[in-house]
Amino acid sequence: MKKVILVCAMTAAIISCKNEDKKPPVIGTNENGEELVVNETGDTVVYTPPVKEDNVELDEEEKEDVAFEKDADGSFHFKFNLEKGEKYPFKIVTNATNVQSNGKESATLTQESTTELEYQVKDITEEGFVMDVQYKRFAEKMSDGTTSVSFDTNGAEPKEDAAKQRWKFNKAIIGNSFNMTIDEHGKVQDISNLFKVRDKVKTEMKSDLEPEQLNMLDEFLNAALSDEAMKQMFEESLAYYPKKPVKKGDTWSINNSEGNAKSDINYTFDGINNGVATIKISGTSSGSDSQTDPNGSGVKIFRSLEGKVNGTAHVDQKTGWVKNAVMNKEETMRMTQQLNDQKINLSSTSKSTTKIN
Structure with missing residues (x-):
């Protein structure tokens, strides 16, 4: 008996849903071209399709994996999502263009x-x-x-x-x-x-x-x-992505040093639009050293380096793979060779643009 009642209840629910979804006969249109129907109380009204309720929150298994995943506080954390x-x-x-000069x-x-x-x-x-x-x-x-x-x-x-x-x-x-x-x-x-x-x-x-x-x-x-x-x-x-979550406008740095040379590169998360994350890049490099000619000539050599870089990277939100990036770099190296009172000043200036993908 309970099974019969359960089946009847389920059937009634299905019929009720079907009736709710069924569109009533259209009796005409108004001046805006909207369809007119008669409701349950006999009034003529503009037809409004029923709205089906969807679950806003998906189970973790149903969520699409992405490289840049948004957290509850609006920040994004990154991990590669390659297949x-x-x-x-x-x-x-x-x-690249490189100009070398000895002063003359x-x-x-x-x-x-x-x-x-x-x-x-x-x-x-x-x-x-x-x-x-x-x-x-x-x-x-x-x-x-x-x-x-x-x-x-x-x-x-x-x-x-x-x-x-x-x-x-x-x-x-x-x-x-x-x-x-x-x-x-x-x-x-x-x-x-x-x-x-x-x-x-x-x-x-x-x-x-x-x-x-x-x-x-x-x-x-x-x-x-x-x-x-x-x-x-x-x-x-x-x-170059940080392990910590970042919000739009957040900046992080990567610093490298080797000997007397060092570089400081700053990355700023500029948000995500249409499935593409934008990252702004800027930084500097510098260094100097000196040595005496190892061949025994007695010539002393002094060198210095200064550089700067800026650019933008666009990264696929789903995979984390770079879609395109442009980096502009300027670097100047100066070298002085000295033997007693004699000096020779040399310089090398380079400008380059690097494009990825």
Whole structure:
């Protein structure tokens, strides 16, 4: 009997819901074109569709994962939200102009360099995201005002000897990959298999170089394709978010020092609009040192460095991957060479714009 009553109650509820959702007959429209119906009391009124109530708060399982998640107090905390199997592009293009002067004469060098990588998430573990990083493209253009050298690994082998060697070298890197593990905040935890890339380049270039040139190539590869170089490029471009929650207008800093050189970079969270987080960037760099020529000439060398940087980064709210970023940098290095009462003053001023993705 109880089952019968329960079934009847459920049926009545369903019928009641259907009746509530059923639209009454339209008897006409008013001067605004709105539909008119007769309500339960017999009055002619403007038809208003019933509003279905939705749950405002979703269960944690139903919430969409995002990299920038909003807290109850309006602040946002960040963690990467990358998907297993997905590929994430990384393209960095730098245009730089460098002017060198000895006080009497000056020389200008312009350079444009392009590096393209692809990060694919192979696994997600307790340590973070395990990624396969593949080299996709290198391109470069250089000019000193009288001669120019350029190459692109997506293009044909250049005819000029200087460009040809650089093209072969970079072409040997393309298609190779190494492994990188980052934590949820983007800090690099581990890098492996880069030595395989270096070894392949040396093998392919061996027939074109003399033993002394091979040694120089080995030194260059150990610096340019080192674990530290790849770690630095990733973290400076993609992993500067704080672990603490931030609100719009909040600023945090990253300070680095090496020897007598230091840099202070400030980041300001400028809010989220249409699924894109904006971060303003500004900072300075400085340093100085002195030494005596190690070759025994007695020449004393004094150097100083001053620089500033500013830019903006736009970051995908869902994944945390940079959508686009622009950084402008100015740097001046001064050097004085002194032997007894004789002095030579040299300077190097560079301006560069770096664009990511």
